[in-house]
Amino acid sequence: MKVKVEDLHKHFLTREGRLEVLKGVSFEVREGEFVSVVGPSGCGKTTLLRLVGGLDSPSSGRITIDGKSPDPSLHRLGFVFQEDSLFPWRTVWENVRFGREVRGMEGEREVGELLERMGLRGFERCYPHQLSGGMKQRVAIARALAVDPDLLLMDEPFANLDAQTRWILHQDLTRIWEEVRKTILFVTHNVEEAVYLSDRVLVFTVRPARVKRVLRVGLPRPRDKLSAGLVKLRKEVVELLREEVPYL
Template sequence: MLDVKMVSKNYGSLEVLSKVTFKVKRGEFVVIVGPSGCGKTTLLKIIAGLETPTTGFVLIDGKPPNPRHQNIGYVFQEDSLFPWRTVEGNVRFGLEVRGLSARNIVKEVIALVGLEGFEDYYPYQLSGGMRKRVEIARVLSVNPSLILMDEPFGDLDAQTRWIMHKELWAIHEKFKKTTILVTHNVEEAVYLADKVIVLTKRPGTVKKVIPVKLQKPRNKLSRQFIKYRGKIIDLLREEVPNI
């Protein structure tokens, strides 16, 4: 489904990514972790077709990424809702820019993320977790073939983040959308991922790919879960000793 091959990215003399290579199968949930500044967000933007690699290439179903012609959903780290639009209006936006009209789909995805009854609310009236649900619903409404998520839960409190982990897992189980999520949270990575890609410090390259062979939904207190978490933390400590 996705093939990232020898991708490097320079900004002038600053090398951010170096020869990043990995593959993602259709329906997989892949999480990318790595030290701050190692190029995780840059890599996600290259996969989305929002930036161009200096060298190397990305293929989605055998074709270079093109946001205009490929159905790629992107959940940003920052709040990206339009404050002048209601919940329903924000979710409908993705359909509008594609020239589609599907009120039933909008209602369905709003209900799916647990916001039924909040259709006419504005973003300022919602909690952080509810706003993030709206962003996820907006992505789901266009039925993307690939979902990219850049630290979507980084600004949420621990309790809300845990709830969102469970909800995102349930959504992925239902739709089996190919998903790539970037995070600093190792526990989040182990809970959600079919495999975790660990990047080195800048210039980021693939240090190790770790398949997470745990039954879902996962118990964060289980011995095996803690073992996976410790393994990833040890790999990150090799890059940044004071983690």
């Protein structure tokens, strides 16, 4: 599934007046590509994700998914947010199965295979309050993948996790992405995370955000976070962000 964003603008009307969030944003995400978006806090990264997912409408400009405007009823999209957003009254199995139920999709076997792939075997009957933060995010990712999405939109899914758990989930997400090759648009504040996971990294300016630079990672997987190539890319992204936020 290919995503194309052309001259995208978004503003909100507040008590203080008009707040411009995105200004002339343009980029593409190719089918099966993993693209991350980094930028200063509050620059509009989450707003962009909502627009691409059809959860909000642009003020001007154009977004297309395989040539058509974003429409959750038309496009098969998966969402993973910073908060796990699991239903507390549903078990792990029932949470993962939810999207398939809504769409009238069969597939008990597919749900079981996905739980196995995500390392959730044995936790099927657990409720969210019985899980660690990392396990909850595994369930959230499994739920998003359960509908077999053509496009996966991820909004800082690992931001609330400790460093060790985040590192493990980076490896898990990379492994699963290589297996299923879904198109992923991934928003993060974590520069190391962006360069480790992605094929390309979009660097945004301060609000109103524009695309400051697009960096191609171009390194083979599996990757080593301490490799010279990744360290160099991380430094390049940090320097670009420091031009926007000097105290970074």
